[in-house]
Amino acid sequence: MIRDILFRGKWVDDGEWVEGFPYITHGGEHQIRYYDSESNIENCSHTVIPDTLGRFSGLTDRNGVKIFEGDIIEFDHPYNGKSIHAVVQDGCGWNLSNFYASCFDYPGCAFSEGTKYMTVIGNVHDNPELLEFQSPRGEGVVQTANPQTCMVMRQTRI
Secondary structure (H helix, E strand, O other), X not given: OOOOOOEEEEEOOOOOEEEEEEEEOOOOOEEEEEEEOOOOEEEEEEEEOHHHOEEEEEEEXXXXXXXXXXXXXXXXXXXXXXXXXXXXXXXXXXXXXXXXXXXXXXXXXXXXXXXXXXXXXXXXXOOHHHHEEEOXXXXXXXXXXXXXXXXXXXXXXX
């Protein structure tokens, strides 16, 4: 089985996302090198914002969209309803921030059934507001997910 090693980062010049292989230049710039199929240039590279670099999980959501570290996922489970999480990498693999569901009793289990319940709806850099959970009773923001941690806790369903 061949596994894609791929990263994504926001281009410094215009804020567009670019996918490829990351490296740091001798001058300290974070860049992503990629192949541009339109111009047939093999070694295109762009300087990217270091904080936006995210690794490809090797998985796609239910619509075939690549899932990267830092993406925001809507998790729509038939028994537990909808919830929103950031994709994070922890010590043992891929996880969802603040993920807990009663039928899944351990962290990281969201990916154990595959990604059939997941839809990429944004990312933590462009859409941080998606991580604010609204109270169903109209009480405002209940909690904000921390995309940097894998805290396992109950959350309000949306």
